Amino acid sequence: MGIAAKQLGLVLGAAGVMGWAGMVLPLFAEDAPISLTIKNHRFDPPELQVPAGVKLRLLVKNLDGTPEEFESHSLHREKVVAGGGEITVFIGPLDPGTYDFFGDFNPTTAQGRIIAK
């Protein structure tokens, strides 16, 4: 009985994980990532136009020798990118609108925004 209960638990657990994965995975970002570069503590391009309603992959390349943190309050994103390194940031699906982001280590210069249409 103990074993049966354990097996049942395993089956339920596996079903839960699969259900969870199924809910999350099929929405995976489509086609090529959107590229964003950091140089001299500034984002290039400072403004990105993206389609609303789809999941996107943002590839952030840091050409500076110093670390930076890509951060956005409205997008709920916060990720360190090492000097000379690159990171992938998943965003969306976004509602149409403007979303500001900034470099947390150089917030005075490193500013940008995403416009979802």
Next chain:
Amino acid sequence: MLATALIVFREVLEAALVVGIVLAASQGVPRRGLWVAGGVGTGIAGSLLVAAFAEEIANALSGIGQELFDAAVLFTAVAMLGWHNIWMGRHGRELAVEASDVGKLVRAGARPLHVLAIAVGLAVLREGSELVLFLYGVVAANGTTLAQSSAGFVLGFLAGAAVGALLYFGLLRIPLRHLFTVTSWLILLLAAGMAAQGAAFLMQADLLPALGDTVWDTSRFLPDTSLLGQMLHALIGYVAQPAGIQVVFYVATITLMGTLMWLVGRAGPTRTARPPRARPAE
């Protein structure tokens, strides 16, 4: 200099508030200073390590290493704070009743201080590793002179530590009878905020759905970047534009932890059931 000071202040503030609350919550426990200092020290050492391997951590696990690491740190801290609170739910009442008696307070040293020390260490680790990376950038970029950025660092650090100290001494003004109730509530909200932040990292890693990008937007009245917004973020997990999943984790943490505290507290020893003579340490 001021830019450096502001960033240092923000990172130090979050850790300092946690330390302030933990010091108040461990009032009366012998060697608590040592425990908390150990937590801070380990956290700083860990920060240096994490900063040194930032790129490796970020690239690990197909690029979501950083998110999973941050989430793990946060949820472990939540578990530690929850453990402390549930323990206090059981014993807090006796502590409060006996608080006037120094000898009995010493006996309360059985309080699980190690979980608080771990929570402090994790809070320092999270904020500290960002601080180390930032400072490395400042020193390496040498856009400002080293003297200027050092002054900024000292200023920001002292200001952050001062706010933590203010909170601590403010809490100490609360009579001991009520102090542990207040600190338990503060720790509950602190933990809920951390859980919401952990959920945001899992959402960022694409492992949790957002359940609505912006449940509400108070960024006009109280932006995340304002001083009050930052303090409330550190203390109770305030977010101006929370995603649905953050709200779910926040409410779930409060409900679960609060229910456990209440259940355990109800089942625990009451003051009338307390035997008059010394009890064995628990």
